[in-house]
Structure formats: C-alpha cells, structure tokens
Amino acid sequence: MNTTLNNPVKNELLSAAELLDHWQGHRKLTRRVILAFPEKELFEFSIGGMRPFFELVMEMATLAGPGVKGVATGEWPHVDHTGGSKRPATKEEVLDFWDEVTEEINTYWPAIEPVRFQKVEKAFGFYEGTNISTIQYLIDNEIHHRGQGYVYLRALGIEPPAFWER
C-alpha cells in the first residue's frame, strides 16, 4: 500500500507554491516601501554611510530573478547589481524593474523540480549551500534591507506601510 497516495494529510512543512506566495507577499510589501519614498530620497537618502534604499532594492531585485532561474536550471551566471543596461534612473523605472522580476520569478518557479531544492550548488557561482537555503537567503536578505528602508522612511518623517500587510 502506498501511504503517500492514499493519505490526504499533507505533512510537508510548506509546499513550494506556498513558499512562492510567501515571498511574493513580501515582494508586494517591498514594492509599497519603494512607493513610499520621495523620488530624490529613494536615490540619495542614507544613514550612517549606508547605501540609499535604491541600491538595497537593486541588490534584492538583481539576485531574485537569476536566483530562481539558477535553482530551476542549475545555471548560475554572474550577477550585476547595477542592473547594467536596464539600470533604473527614476522611481517609475525602479517599480517597472521590480515588476519584471516579479514576472521572472513567477515564470521560473513552477519549472523547479522538487528534488532541486535540497541539491547543494554554488549559488551565483560563489555561495555553496542547498538551493532551498539560497531561496531562504534571498527572502531573508530582502526583509533585512527592507527593514532598513523603514528606518530611512521614519527618519524622513514618513509612515511606512504596515509590516504584516502583504
């Protein structure tokens, strides 16, 4: 008897589809944080010598697309955090860049074979770990830097969107 097929109870901690939802929920919140910044401050404001929020967003955005593609395909090309020829120059272009990455993630995610998540690879050619740990890193890194964006907004006297709204 195959208990896997006969047992309707899902005892996975989290499915791949749920993890994608979780991440895209976070990415919607990050998009609202970008929106909350005045254009000039998005590109220029910083505290304690840190990068402006634009640069933090470019780090998240340029890792996310190639990260999911890498987990799906096993190919890990070099990542350029500047955005290269697609580098946004206005807040509107930042939002467009963000939305393109959203589509890229949604396109490649379903192509990830389940066994790929526990495979150990050198993410982006450098960081050895299971592919699931790379995905977790991308999400955690986004939350980390977005939290810093919250402080920038507060320092600018702007109320950030609620953390729990996704």
Add this chain to the structure above:
Amino acid sequence: MNTTLNNPVKNELLSAAELLDHWQGHRKLTRRVILAFPEKELFEFSIGGMRPFFELVMEMATLAGPGVKGVATGEWPHVDHTGGSKRPATKEEVLDFWDEVTEEINTYWPAIEPVRFQKVEKAFGFYEGTNISTIQYLIDNEIHHRGQGYVYLRALGIEPPAFWER
C-alpha cells in the same frame, strides 16, 4: 509497496529540524547584534521616533517562546512584551533573557507534531493563520527589526556583524 519508506529521496522543501536550525542561526546573529550595542544605546538610542533596539528585542523574544509553545500545544496565552517580572534592566540581563528563550524554543520545538504546522489557529489569541505561517512571521519579524538595529549601529558609527554569518 510503500514508496515513502523505500525511497531515500527527501522531497520535502524543508524539514522541521532544518527550519529550527535556520531560525536559531538567525537568533545567534541577533544575539551578536545585541552584543554590538553599547549598554546605554541599547536601551535609549532611536531614530525617527522608533523604539530603541531593546524594545524591538523584547518584542521578538516575548513572541518566540510562547509562539513555539503555542504551536506545540495549541494553547495561546496572552503575551506581555515588557517581559513582566523578568524584564531585563541591563544588557547582560537582555542576553540572559535571550538565552532562556533559546532553550525554550529548543525544548518545545521537537514536541510539535508535524500535522500541527498546517493547522489554522488564532496565534496569541488574535492572528488567524496556519501555525507554519505564524512561525514564519516570528522569524521574518525578527529579521525585519534586527535590520533596523543595523541602521542604529551604523548611525552610532559601529560596524554590525555580517548578515550572512549565523
């Protein structure tokens, strides 16, 4: 034939033990961020009207223990973010409080039956969702507020610990 027993391939995204490791890795980093604060600034320094890092740490720490206990037992008592009679008054007491929560999490985590993670409950009596989403919230909320602590440290001219070190 039971393919679950005969198939050595683990196709779970992440096991409960791996998620605990992931969280405790983050909690070790948060502990190092607490350590990096000068005593006075831990309790007093803030930017843009936000809470001092001590209060952010108390939020994380007072949610984590009862959160894991709640997922394990289904009992969700009221949570007091002040720490009540155990409220730390010095940096050393903050670290001791943190370490007690570490032990609490490690004690209750193995008692969580796997099916409990997908069960929908009102976490802390208020927040309805699957128990796994509550655990994810606790981890994400810690990363979010710790990222804010990084900005406080930078504003104080202090180099925070590397984000990727766990």
